[in-house]
Amino acid sequence: MSALEIQNVRKTYGAVETLKGIDISLESGEFLVLLGSSGCGKSTLLNIIAGLAEASGGDVKIGGRSVLGVHPKDRDIAMVFQSYALYPNLSVHRNIGFGLEMRKVPTAEREKAVQETAKLLQIEALLDRKPSQLSGGQRQRVAIGRALVRKPQVFLFDEPLSNLDAKLRMETRTELKRLHQMLGTTIVYVTHDQIEAMTLATRIAVMRNGRIEQLGTPEEVYNRPATLYVAGFVGSPPMNVLSATVGEDGLRLDGLGKVITLPEHLKGAAGMGRRVKIGIRPEALRLATGTTALEVDIEVVELTGPELVVTGRVGGERVTACLPPRARLDVGMTQLFSFDEDALHLFDAETGQALR
Missing domain, CATH: 3.40.50.300 (P-loop containing nucleotide triphosphate hydrolases)
Incomplete structure (x- = not known):
């Protein structure tokens, strides 16, 4: 009972x-x-x-x-x-x-x-x-x-x-x-x-x-x-959200011409041409070099003690990353970030519902 x-x-x-x-x-x-x-x-x-x-x-x-x-x-x-x-x-x-x-x-x-x-x-x-x-x-x-x-x-x-x-x-x-x-x-x-x-x-x-x-x-x-x-709402800092469109070559970020590969586990979730929101947790982002998913213009760097919280822009949208405290980043620099495919979430741009 x-x-x-x-x-x-x-x-x-x-x-x-x-x-x-x-x-x-x-x-x-x-x-x-x-x-x-x-x-x-x-x-x-x-x-x-x-x-x-x-x-x-x-x-x-x-x-x-x-x-x-x-x-x-x-x-x-x-x-x-x-x-x-x-x-x-x-x-x-x-x-x-x-x-x-x-x-x-x-x-x-x-x-x-x-x-x-x-x-x-x-x-x-x-x-x-x-x-x-x-x-x-x-x-x-x-x-x-x-x-x-x-x-x-x-x-x-x-x-x-x-x-x-x-x-x-x-x-x-x-x-x-x-x-x-x-x-x-x-x-x-x-x-x-x-x-x-x-x-x-x-x-x-x-x-x-x-x-x-x-x-x-x-x-x-x-x-x-x-x-x-x-x-x-759940998560501190909250999940990063980027606007994109599903294309033949992957997820095309709005206004950037940048394409993120659509992970295998999400390929059946979104049809061609669909407007979506990409979600990535701040702790899923890590420093990278060479070709990578996101190029971020750093605006704010905050050391909280156990981690370094970095906030910047990808095009017109804000992105936050939680990094190890010893990471060396400065305001004004451009940094490349990568993330694992299973860290990416997709949501319908109109309804806000998760796409599985």
Whole structure:
């Protein structure tokens, strides 16, 4: 039995359709990340699962039971908010155990659950403090602890790390990954950060304009993007995209007269004369000499530490390459780059759909 089933869920606000038919089936223990930019509908979908918003159509089932019309407290879910939503006048101990207290759980059982959760989150020393005495990362751990202590069927996280600085975000992300591996909990997690999605998820649903562009494992979404939007959204730096036309001799880049050989695995995907977009990941590009695929006019060189990020132009289109940190390139020079055939992706120029 699926832990969570979302069946053709729609949501409208007057004439505006926010969700346009969402279908997801989530097995027990999966970590699903709803990934997309602001306004794509991911938080609306999470609120419908939680019971904080009503669906205009479709169904939501938790543990095989439809929860449409069921009060949030009766859905067997726990939610962690972006803003922590802690009670400022209560200690950490009471914040974690407050939900159990409201459910009349016996004191001894409640105390045991709070202590076990605090130990798991490594916040035993903070139990007597108030939220105002905690750092942002500690507050988020308390909010997570309040959800964990209830042991629901599904955990819902609404951009829980967005208020943390970069170092705390990375540490808390690692902590979430560790907790999921230890507990095998079922999680639905909303974020606009593709690094969070790639590192945490067992499956990612990339959303756009109220629809799912692609649903798959992090490896599938990254290495086999279903659309041009997914290819550009997932990856940092994003995938390079060049405009071309399929010719008899290969892929002819717009305005350059340069031809890229069409790989064997893509020869049946695009007909003669078809307008396409070529996708190449920045890390797939490498320095080359002699005859090669791309000649790039270097505009920006950035050393990040582990890699050298180089940005330039191929004709009128921008190209980024991630190189070893010892590479020697300067602004203003022209550099040849090559790449393996299997690193090339093709997309239809009009629909944005991947060509296989």
